[in-house]
Amino acid sequence: MYKVERKTIIESVKGMLLESVKTLHKEVLDAFENARENERNPLAKNILDKILENHEIANSKDIPLCQDTGIVVCFLEIGRELYFDYDLDEAINVGVSQAYIEGYLRKSIVRHPLNRINTMDNTPAVIHHEFIPGNKLIIHIAPKGGGSENMSTLKMLSPSEGREGLIQFVLDTITKGGGRPCPPLIVGVGIGGNFEKCA
Ligand code: SF4
Structure with a gap:
């Protein structure tokens, strides 16, 4: 059996979130560039230009791509040879909390839809678990914006x-x-x- 340290989980989640709010995945960026290249409608081309310009600004100034830094959705692939002597979900939420507080990211999550009390650190994340063969823990994480979610x-x-x-x-x-x-x-x-x- 293998163990993944709690600290490693927290730092990985925090690092991935801080990176993902300001950087587009290369595949996505390539698709935007390709779309701009091939777009013939001037208005649509201009919007694609703005999206790419926004990406450059976010990267150079180290700020999020959008004011909405989303709800954190996390997909875990957990190797069956791993063991955890701590609460894995809690560790992920600590990583989320540190990223949103230390990164000054917008905290959008409320404790209950009716009382609307903000948790002030964007937790809890929505976490999905899947067991896989082997001794690896794979974390896919996405700060999902409300504009798509809604x-x-x-x-x-x-x-x-x-x-x-x-x-x-x-x-x-x-x-x-x-x-x-x-x-x-x-x-x-x-x-x-x-x-x-x-x-
Ligand atoms: S969905 Fe939310 S995060 Fe995405 S662009 Fe729209 S406002 Fe920004």
Whole structure:
């Protein structure tokens, strides 16, 4: 059995968050550059220019790409040969807390949707766990902005609605979102499973 130190988890989570709020992944950046290169509509080209300029400013000035530094979503792949003599989720949340406090990032999370009391450190993160073979712990982390999160929706379709019903629901959701989600838009669709599995 192998052990991953609590301190390593905290520092990794903190480091990844501080980096991810101000830097786009290379694949994403390449896609933006490619889109700008090929875009013929002047207004769309100008918006892509602004997004890339924003990225350069965030990088050079060491500030977040957006005022909304999101809710932290964490996907863990946990090697079955690992053991933890501490609470793994708690360690992740300590990393989140340190990143948001020390990095002066916006704290958007409230303790309860109705009492609206801010937790003041952006915890708790939403953490998903999966066990994998081996002795590695893989942490995927994303500060997910509210502009995308707020446009998420779910519908239970009846079998008779079929493929057409599914397409219609996707189209209706995009139309209803209108200009509210932040561009550029990438539509993700999950089908199948039960209520929570599908989402
Ligand atoms: S969804 Fe929009 S407001 Fe939120 S982080 Fe992304 S760009 Fe910023």
